[in-house]
Amino acid sequence: MLKKELETTSFLARINIKDKEKEKYLADINAMLNYIKILQEPDVKNLKPTTHVTKIRNVWREDIVKPCPRDVIRQMLDMAPEKEKTFYKIKKVISTE
Amino acid sequence: MIRVKELKVKICSSEKKSIDVVKACFNRIKKVEPKIKAFLKLNEENSLKQAEKIDNLNIKKGLLEGIPIGIKDNIMVKGESMTSASKYLYNYISPYDATVIEKLKSAGAIFIGRTNMDEFAMGGSTETSAYQKTANPWNVEFIPGGSSGGSAAAVSAGMVPFALGSDTGGSIRQPASFCGIVGYKPSYGLISRYGACALASSFDQIGTLSKTVIDSALLTSVIAGKDYRDPVCQPNDWIDYTYDLDSSSVCALRTIKLGIPKQFRDYKTDFEIAKYFNDAVNKLELECSQIIEIDVPAYKYVPALYKVIMCAEVSANIATFDGIRYGYRSPNGKDLNDEYAKSRTESLGDEVKKRILFGTYVLEAKNYHKYYNKAQKVRTLLINQLTDAYKKCDFIFTPATLQMPVRFGNVLPEECDIFLIAANLAGLPGITVPCSFTSSGMPMGVHFMGPRFSDQKLFKMASAFEKISNFNIDKYPIL
Numbered sequence: 001m002l003k004k005e006l007e008t009t010s011f012l013a014r015i016n017i018k019d020k021e022k023e024k025y026l027a028d029i030n031a032m033l034n035y036i037k038i039l040q041e042p043d044v045k046n047l048k049p050t051t052h053v054t055k056i057r058n059v060w061r062e063d064i065v066k067p068c069p070r071d072v073i074r075q076m077l078d079m080a081p082e083k084e085k086t087f088y089k090i091k092k093v094i095s096t097e
Numbered sequence: 098m099i100r101v102k103e104l105k106v107k108i109c110s111s112e113k114k115s116i117d118v119v120k121a122c123f124n125r126i127k128k129v130e131p132k133i134k135a136f137l138k139l140n141e142e143n144s145l146k147q148a149e150k151i152d153n154l155n156i157k158k159g160l161l162e163g164i165p166i167g168i169k170d171n172i173m174v175k176g177e178s179m180t181s182a183s184k185y186l187y188n189y190i191s192p193y194d195a196t197v198i199e200k201l202k203s204a205g206a207i208f209i210g211r212t213n214m215d216e217f218a219m220g221g222s223t224e225t226s227a228y229q230k231t232a233n234p235w236n237v238e239f240i241p242g243g244s245s246g247g248s249a250a251a252v253s254a255g256m257v258p259f260a261l262g263s264d265t266g267g268s269i270r271q272p273a274s275f276c277g278i279v280g281y282k283p284s285y286g287l288i289s290r291y292g293a294c295a296l297a298s299s300f301d302q303i304g305t306l307s308k309t310v311i312d313s314a315l316l317t318s319v320i321a322g323k324d325y326r327d328p329v330c331q332p333n334d335w336i337d338y339t340y341d342l343d344s345s346s347v348c349a350l351r352t353i354k355l356g357i358p359k360q361f362r363d364y365k366t367d368f369e370i371a372k373y374f375n376d377a378v379n380k381l382e383l384e385c386s387q388i389i390e391i392d393v394p395a396y397k398y399v400p401a402l403y404k405v406i407m408c409a410e411v412s413a414n415i416a417t418f419d420g421i422r423y424g425y426r427s428p429n430g431k432d433l434n435d436e437y438a439k440s441r442t443e444s445l446g447d448e449v450k451k452r453i454l455f456g457t458y459v460l461e462a463k464n465y466h467k468y469y470n471k472a473q474k475v476r477t478l479l480i481n482q483l484t485d486a487y488k489k490c491d492f493i494f495t496p497a498t499l500q501m502p503v504r505f506g507n508v509l510p511e512e513c514d515i516f517l518i519a520a521n522l523a524g525l526p527g528i529t530v531p532c533s534f535t536s537s538g539m540p541m542g543v544h545f546m547g548p549r550f551s552d553q554k555l556f557k558m559a560s561a562f563e564k565i566s567n568f569n570i571d572k573y574p575i576l
């Protein structure tokens with residue numbers, strides 16, 4: 001991983017890294033990348049990737065809204081850092097400038 | 098502290114009062130907790146109230162009526178805090194019960210406290226907790242293991258008879274082994290994870306920590322079973338996992354074939370762990386029908402494989418912590434993106450950030466095939482080889498860990514938990530059972546791993562081993 005790649009990745013992950021921390025993160029992540037090189041060794045081109053050990057498949061169902069108990073709704077909203085009535089309040093998404 | 102199985106009989110027949118059991122737990126906690134720091138929160142008042150209520154019942158029909166239990170701080174109990182040992186969830190109050198908690202409540206269990214863990218279960222030493230370090234009860238200068246280190250230390254120090262943990266890459270079984278108790282991770286899909294804080298969803302399972310195998314089996318009988326809210330949870334019939342564990346299990350070994358992976362020799366193993374493991378093999382050789390060597394070459398890919406897939410899943414799961422709906426929100430955000438980033442940066446620990454960054458990197462379009470997809474294919478290779486191995490043996494038998502616990506601040510080698518992690522990668526059940534004390538006075542354990550959904554048979558195997566090993570489970574650390 002290059003410094004530039006770390007900057008892109010940290011933006012994608014929404015994690016800020018200070019300039020003086022960059023070297024440390026780069027060293028750690030490059031050590032991890034070096035460690036996983038061993039995975040290039042086995043011949044697995046004929047194998048299917050495993051995402052899950054269960055043999056579940058997608059099934060369709062009607063999209064029916066089940067009522068949520070009022071006290072649960074209240075508790076969930078009470079935990080919001082900022083809210084207005086029954087809405088979560090966030091910073092402006094679209095800039096007007 | 099006596100065993101849960103005996104406790105249950107005595108409380109149900111009113112020979113013993115639940116309130117006395119709960120009081121005994123809190124007395125022990127008051128004495129040893131200042132040195133161990135296993136709990137993030139204790140519910141003394143509520144626990145005593147609940148115990149009194151249960152003592153006044155005429156008929157006690159729950160499977161765990163009046164029995165205290167410790168809960169890892171990543172499992173939701175309605176109305177109680179859940180931090181996952183992270184600053185991000187510093188003020189989170191669970192709005193509902195996890196399925197396992199619903200089941201424990203209807204069985205009559207009493208939740209006496211929330212146990213410490215690595216932040217979001219990321220770590221193997223409980224040192225990454227944002228709140229406190231937990232000590233190993235056998236030597237307080239050493240780590241208890243992790244991530245369920247609080248649960249393991251609490252049970253081992255006799256503060257609570259048993260506890261719930263979660264296991265993504267050995268997170269129940271490694272600390273259980275380091276603390277000299279039994280740790281069990283069920284087959285993937287046996288126990289619902291609804292209401293548990295996710296780490297890596299294709300590996301995560303809730304499991305048990307206890308002094309004896311039968312107590313873990315009893316707890317599993319209560320919490321296992323189908324749940325429509327966890328789609329991977331399988332529709333199995335209710336099983337009494339304690340059935341037949343008491344009596345005939347040593348004889349049952351006569352038909353068991355154990356496999357020891359040849360790859361075990363490729364790793365540097367602590368001298369004493371190797372010695373006591375060999376003793377255990379010799380003892381089992383007299384009882385089991387056969388002990389054979391099996392070949393699973395893909396074991397060598399396990400730590401790398403785990404690292405890639407776990408971090409990738411972490412980066413996706415932790416994306417939900419954005420400071421919008423709950424948890425920490427930075428007061429310094431300029432716009433929405435800045436607010437996301439600052440809320441995460443200011444509240445998450447270094448280990449968590451490192452895993453998110455690594456996981457994000459291996460999932461980026463240009464790296465996806467090289468790293469993530471490749472790891473998923475190697476995972477298939479491992480699963481195929483393990484499936485072949487189980488054609489030749491019933492269980493794979495290894496030491497639980499290859500090294501003993503280290504002092505705080507020291508790092509264990511990547512390969513230490515390799516035999517535990519394989520169970521998560523392949524969705525198999527695994528159980529660690531204490532085997533011996535080493536010359537340092539610290540315990541070491543062994544690990545049995547069975548085919549998927551062989552959990553009942555696995556308990557029998559572990560229980561039989563417990564009977565023939567010399568490990569004194571009645572010995573408690575002096576604190």
